[in-house]
Amino acid sequence: MNKNSAIIRKGRKYDQVLDGARDLFMAHGFESIGVDDIARRADVSKATLYSYFPDKRMLFMEVAxxxxxxxxxxxxxxxxxxxxxxxxxxxxxxxxxxxxxxxxxxxxxxxxxxxxxxxxxxxxxxxxxxxxxxxxxxxxxxxxxxxxxxxxxxxxxxxxxxxxxxxxxxxxxxxxxxxxxxxxxxxxxxxxxxxxxxxxxxxxxxxx
Amino acid sequence: MNKNSAIIRKGRKYDQVLDGARDLFMAHGFESIGVDDIARRADVSKATLYSYFPDKRMLFMEVAxxxxxxxxxxxxxxxxxxxxxxxxxxxxxxxxxxxxxxxxxxxxxxxxxxxxxxxxxxxxxxxxxxxxxxxxxxxxxxxxxxxxxxxxxxxxxxxxxxxxxxxxxxxxxxxxxxxxxxxxxxxxxxxxxxxxxxxxxxxxxxxx
DNA sequence: CTGAAAATGAACCGACCAGTTTATATTCAG
DNA sequence: CTGAATATAAACTGGTCGGTTCATTTTCAG
Missing domain, CATH: 1.10.357.10 (Tetracycline Repressor, domain 2)
Known part of the structure; x- marks a missing residue:
């Protein structure tokens, strides 16, 4: 496995989270979407999500x-x-x-x-x-x-x-x-x- | 006391509520203001407030x-x-x-x-x-x-x-x-x- | 003065939600 | 195979807030 990928992106499911978040945020805005929704959509556990992003805001800002x-x-x-x-x-x-x-x-x-x-x-x-x-x-x-x-x-x-x-x-x-x-x-x-x-x-x- | 006032406005403290709501809503928006805040500002009990307006939204719409x-x-x-x-x-x-x-x-x-x-x-x-x-x-x-x-x-x-x-x-x-x-x-x-x-x-x- | 209408306040309910924890399971490099 | 890193599910915490209830008090017209 290419070592760079681990360095550039912080984990295997980083992009998955970002994609799921983008889909939901862009379709429904910020507040009406729960962190649980995003985790479910991204096929990722909530704990994993929080291991990549400190909180919901930061996740949103990155998507934006x-x-x-x-x-x-x-x-x-x-x-x-x-x-x-x-x-x-x-x-x-x-x-x-x-x-x-x-x-x-x-x-x-x-x-x-x-x-x-x-x-x-x-x-x-x-x-x-x-x-x-x-x-x-x-x-x-x-x-x-x-x-x-x-x-x-x-x-x-x-x-x-x-x-x-x-x-x-x-x-x-x-x-x-x-x-x-x-x-x-x-x-x-x-x-x-x-x-x-x-x-x-x-x-x-x-x-x- | 003039009977019309009772008919036109639904109660003695109607305007009080509206004024308090206007002050807070216009200064801080909708979501960041709680119904309790408005009641307190208007010097009115929450129950009274709810006797005039069915819910927070309708109150806001009237103010608006x-x-x-x-x-x-x-x-x-x-x-x-x-x-x-x-x-x-x-x-x-x-x-x-x-x-x-x-x-x-x-x-x-x-x-x-x-x-x-x-x-x-x-x-x-x-x-x-x-x-x-x-x-x-x-x-x-x-x-x-x-x-x-x-x-x-x-x-x-x-x-x-x-x-x-x-x-x-x-x-x-x-x-x-x-x-x-x-x-x-x-x-x-x-x-x-x-x-x-x-x-x-x-x-x-x-x-x- | 009196009795009904209006107002009170404080407790209470229920729903929602961000974020944490934990014990378990999966992945994968060496 | 092994062990460390990563991922998982699910329960849990703590807090917020809209809205309701009710027993008690205040107001005010007649």
């Missing part, structure tokens, strides 16, 4: 960290900065909405907010490993686009905050309040296209 | 309903639709941010999301009595403004969703994740003014 990372990488891979601004924004917007509307995005958000005062580290970790990355990339991209003469942005940080928010217009609030839980591709296109149009109207350099 | 109503009225009173669009939007934006950043707004939101799956009615009630009202008024105002020739808005519902979202750019996410909890007037002005500028760039009718 990994999942955020995965989502960020997926979105980033879909972007080609060589494309015109409108195209890039469209891709980013649609990708963002996909995350926001996914089981993961929704539950991640829910837990961050719900548990905000009981463990604040989570919300901050989420922001740093999720939205923050998007905003940073957005800033960098706007700089490139400005160098290409496609846009003029005085306050880049503000613009980078505005676009993602614009993409969630109408969708996010209805989602989190439970007023609407399913969104058609048409609805998504309408809001993303609307966001791109608005963004370009404000920052785009006129044709020519 | 009243508070939403109050906030909506305050914001509405501050608006003068006779003013130019830019001015009205500025007032609305600043008023909205004040609500969002307040103890009430923040906790209201938190609870809606946190308890979303345990009692969905709350989120929906919140949406209907809060954001929905703003959006509706916004639509109506855009129609008026368009009649005055100040703006041209093809998709009014979308625009009415976009503006409030734009006002929260950068602020909301940092707030709920706990990354930033205090916002200076300068920061608020920057984002609201940015929102108005962007909105006018997209929908405003050029000078003249």
């Amino acid at each position: 960290r990994l999942e955020c990372q995965r989502q960020a990488e997926t979105l980033e891979a879909a972007v080609d900065v060589e494309q015109p601004v409108e195209v890039v924004l469209g891709v980013v917007g649609r990708g963002l909405l996909e995350i926001v509307l996914s089981e993961f995005g929704w539950n991640m958000f829910r837990v961050c907010i719900a548990e905000g005062e009981r463990f604040p580290e989570l919300g901050q970790q989420f922001f740093e490993t999720g939205p923050k990355i998007l905003i940073d990339r957005m800033c960098a991209f706007l700089e490139i686009a400005e160098a290409r003469g496609e846009v003029i942005v005085e306050d880049r940080a503000l613009a980078a905050d505005q676009f993602p928010e614009l993409c969630k217009a109408g969708v996010f609030l209805r989602l989190v309040t439970g007023v609407q839980t399913e969104f058609s591709q048409d609805e998504i296109d309408r809001v993303v296209d609307g966001a791109v149009e608005m963004f370009m109207a404000r920052y785009g350099v006129k044709a020519g | 309903r009243l508070e939403c109503q109050r906030q909506a009225e305050t914001l509405e009173a501050a608006v003068d639709v006779e003013q130019p669009v830019e001015v009205v939007l500025g007032v609305v934006g600043r008023g909205l941010l004040e609500i969002v950043l307040s103890e009430f707004g923040w906790n209201m939101f938190r609870v809606c999301i946190a308890e979303g799956e345990r009692f969905p009615e709350l989120g929906q009630q919140f949406f209907e009595t809060g954001p929905k009202i703003l959006i509706d008024r916004m639509c109506a105002f855009l129609e008026i403004a368009e009649a005055r020739g100040e703006v041209i808005v093809e998709d009014r519902a979308l625009a009415a969703d976009q503006f409030p979202e734009l006002c929260k750019a950068g602020v909301f996410l940092r707030l709920v994740t706990g990354v930033q909890t205090e916002f200076s007037q300068d920061e608020i002005d920057r984002v609201v003014d940015g929102a108005v500028e962007m909105f006018m760039a997209r929908y405003g009718v050029k000078a003249g």
Whole structure:
């Protein structure tokens, strides 16, 4: 047996636990899932679970960290900065909405907010490993686009905050309040296209 | 003693309970507050409390309903639709941010999301009595403004969703994740003014 | 003053759940 | 084969909290 595996991961069933936890947490949030549920789902004893993770929170944070990372990488891979601004924004917007509307995005958000005062580290970790990355990339991209003469942005940080928010217009609030839980591709296109149009109207350099 | 008061309100200490509940819920959210805490704060016995409200949820929903109503009225009173669009939007934006950043707004939101799956009615009630009202008024105002020739808005519902979202750019996410909890007037002005500028760039009718 | 309605408080119930312990069983390297 | 490391099941602890009950006291209209 390869010695590295024992060093890198702390035991044979480490990933099993993580996978089970991810499934349940992402589907039902944090509080409504018991440690017993996770152990059962992961086909692992509770004692084993606690031999890997000090407590439920830490387990959740690890799940969240990994999942955020995965989502960020997926979105980033879909972007080609060589494309015109409108195209890039469209891709980013649609990708963002996909995350926001996914089981993961929704539950991640829910837990961050719900548990905000009981463990604040989570919300901050989420922001740093999720939205923050998007905003940073957005800033960098706007700089490139400005160098290409496609846009003029005085306050880049503000613009980078505005676009993602614009993409969630109408969708996010209805989602989190439970007023609407399913969104058609048409609805998504309408809001993303609307966001791109608005963004370009404000920052785009006129044709020519 | 006036007979109506007995009919309208169900007992002498009804308001006492409501007030105590509001204070605690708005300051600490839903789950972290116990029914015993509320009874103690309201100077009322637990049994009395339960003689007015069937359970903790219903108590919270009533508190939420009243508070939403109050906030909506305050914001509405501050608006003068006779003013130019830019001015009205500025007032609305600043008023909205004040609500969002307040103890009430923040906790209201938190609870809606946190308890979303345990009692969905709350989120929906919140949406209907809060954001929905703003959006509706916004639509109506855009129609008026368009009649005055100040703006041209093809998709009014979308625009009415976009503006409030734009006002929260950068602020909301940092707030709920706990990354930033205090916002200076300068920061608020920057984002609201940015929102108005962007909105006018997209929908405003050029000078003249 | 009086009697019904309202309020009290304190004990109590039952459910839930994170985390621990223990005695037993399985795995696997050497 | 052996023994140390790891895993297991299940019982147990300790605490929280929503909601109920009831015998007693307070309030207040008529």
